[in-house]
Amino acid sequence: MIDHIGIAVSDYAKSKAFYERALAPLGIGLMMEVTPEQTGDGSYAAGFGAQGKPFFWISSSSAQQGRTHVAFTAPSRTVVDAFHRTALVAGGRDNGAPGLRPHYHQNYYGAFVRDPDGHNVEAVCHMPGGQI
Incomplete structure (x- = not known):
């Protein structure tokens, strides 16, 4: 079973705002954010999900693009x-x-x-x- 999936985005703030609004009607919201210190690669990450579990992630990591x-x-x-x-x-x-x-x-x-x-x-x- 797939636990979660993540994609790299080119503009983290813009994408985070987009997904917060676009996913809200589906009952999916921002569950947590991970700092650059926590990711270990200097990037930010945001996890969106429901019922306490993030299952869709975006990342600002340029190393992850594509x-x-x-x-x-x-x-x-x-x-x-x-x-x-x-x-x-x-x-x-x-x-x-x-x-x-x-x-x-x-x-x-x-x-x-x-x-x-x-x-x-x-x-x-x-x-x-x-x-x-």
Whole structure:
């Protein structure tokens, strides 16, 4: 199952304002923002969603222009680890080793790889202790 997806935008403030207004009729709102210090690449990110969960993200990262980010839900942290190992063997490039990302939430355990075209692919487990 797809957990969330993200795109890079050319004008973060303009795009954030656009999505705040355009998605409101769908019941989708701004759930959280991530600072440049938290992203680690100097970019801002905004997560839009509903019922307490962001599932659509925009980013100001110029390094991400033309690339997509897609995250798949994993049933356990062990599966996140296996995804990362297997993706690297399959030809992916490491973009973030498996581990907790508490700036999203305290149980966010994810791993990131770049596919052959440079898209950022992630596996994530949200559950405490890593099990669904």
